[in-house]
Amino acid sequence: MSIQQWVTPLEGLDSLRQTEAPMASPGAGEVLVKIHAVSLNYRDVEVTKGEYKHHKSAEQNATIVPCSDMCGVVVQVGSSVTRWTVGDRVLSTFLPEHQTGQVTEKELARSIGLPLNGVLATHRVFPEYGIVQAPSYLSDEEACTLPIAAVTAWMSINGMRPMGQPGGQDEYVLLQGTGGVAIAGLQIAKAAGAKAIIISSSDDKLEQAKQLGADFTINYRTTPNWEEKVMEWTQNHGADIILETGGAQTLRKSFDCIAFGGLIDCIGYVSGKVDAQDDRLNVNLLALRRTVTLKGIINGPKDRFEEMIRFYEAKQIHPVVNRVFSFTEAKEAFQFLESGSHFGKVVIKVQA
Ligand SMILES: NC(=O)c1ccc[n+]([C@@H]2O[C@H](COP(=O)([O-])OP(=O)(O)OC[C@H]3O[C@@H](n4cnc5c(N)ncnc54)[C@H](OP(=O)(O)O)[C@@H]3O)[C@@H](O)[C@H]2O)c1
Structure with a gap:
């Protein structure tokens, strides 16, 4: 029996190709997992296009198997394995070495999917x-969306709070766009009792966000000064937590609608990584002005992932899976994610 896999030489989505490899066998302390479903992240598109270069990376192979988020079943355990038995349903973690606390360079150098x-x-x-153990109430397609998008949103909302004491009640949480991180953030915020504000380029997507409980929605295309609307709607309080997934074109606006003492989580850069030449940010003054905490986020450790799963189970949160592609359609799935037309997560069903 062999492994069917997709590989990329990091030269663009067209260079993705399906190949076969010999079946792996687990060594001491390892398990072999039969993968049922994989979810895509923005990072996977960037990696495949050879554009994921902002982390100093360890040596990497010229061609890799992409993606980091999966749900599957343990089919073989190596010697000395104590935590798992054949048949256990499990999820990957993005940084397998990152078990607790602050991420380190060494842990980051062992990211899966590059x-x-x-x-x-x-x-x-x-x-x-x-x-980690997959929550039994979720389907494979739902559960495989948790490792990157949901854990990142979880850490953005709860990472500064003590473990076991998730919060958000009555806070204003601002989500940018309607992709994987933002929609997971919306679901977590609403389940915690927060008031959620979401911005999107699409009125249709904003309608879907309302169905998930969004309290205030703004179209950032038709209302480019959306930060003013945030201030108006919050009666000049501002957002207590902002999941900054926009980057270059949104960070300045986030500073203009953050609450005093609020938290801006620097997560992503879908609107660009570099400030416009004529619009440089003076972060020192912007941070000082409203006593802001600016926090870089890189996913989260395994113990906080497990904390999040307990919250999902208690609140019975079902991640939003927008579209499921078959394994042979993986390239189309990447193209669909790149197009930005999705709402929530895009999943590839690998096998039953
Ligand atoms: N630091 C971390 O640990 C971490 C983890 C996960 C993701 N990320 C980063 O976070 C970002 C989002 O990731 P994702 O996986 O959620 O992406 P995604 O599912 O591809 O969603 C991206 C969404 O961003 C929205 N968007 C595009 N341009 C925008 C703009 N100018 N202003 C506001 N929103 C805009 C679009 O939503 P609409 O169509 O609704 O406008 C789009 O669907 C990426 O940069 C990714 O690399 C970082």
């Missing part, structure tokens, strides 16, 4: 400490 081989394959070996 520089290590990822999960867009029928099988993969994981260290036994690098996976």
Whole structure:
């Protein structure tokens, strides 16, 4: 039996191709997982296009298996494995070595889906400490969306609070766009009792966000000064937490609608990584002006992932899966995510 997998030489979505590899077998302390479903992240598109260069990366292979988020079942355990038995349903973690606390450069250098081989394959070996139990109430397609998008949103809302004491009640939480991180953030915020504000380029997507409980919606295309609307709607309070996924074109606006003492989580850069030449940010003054905490986020550790799963189970949150592609349609799935037409998550069903 062999492994079916997708690989990329990091030269663009067209260079993705399906190949076969010999079946892997787990070594000591490892498990072999049969992968059922994989979810895509913005990062996977960037990686495949050779544009994911802002982290100093360890040596990487010229060609890798992309993607980091999967749900599957343990089919073989190596010697000395104590945590898992055959048949356990598990999820990957983006940084398998990052078990707790602040992420380190060493842990980051072991990210899956670059520089290590990822999960867009029928099988993969994981260290036994690098996976978590999948919540039983979720389908494979729902559960596979949790490792990057949901954990990142969870850490943005709760990472500054003590473990086991998630919050958000009565806070204003601002989400940017309607992609994976933002929609997970919306679901977490609403389940926590927060008031959620969301911006999107599409009125249709804003309608869908309202169905999920969004309290205030703004179209950032038709209302480019959306930060003013945030201030108006919050009666000049501003957002207590902003999940900054926009980057270059949104950060200045986030500084203009953050609450005093608020938290801006620097997560992503879908609107660009570099400030416009004629519109440089003076972050020192902007941070001082409203006593802002600016916090860089890189996913989260395994113990906080498990904390999040307990919250999802208690609140029975079902992640939003926008579209499911078959394994052979992986390239189309990447193109669909790149087009930005999705709402929530895009999933590839690998096998039953
Ligand atoms: N630091 C971390 O640990 C971490 C983890 C996950 C993701 N990220 C980063 O976070 C960002 C989002 O990731 P994702 O996986 O959620 O992406 P995604 O699912 O591809 O969603 C991207 C969404 O961003 C919105 N968008 C595009 N241009 C925008 C703009 N100018 N202003 C506001 N929103 C805009 C669009 O929503 P509408 O169509 O509704 O406008 C789009 O659907 C990416 O930069 C990614 O690299 C970082």
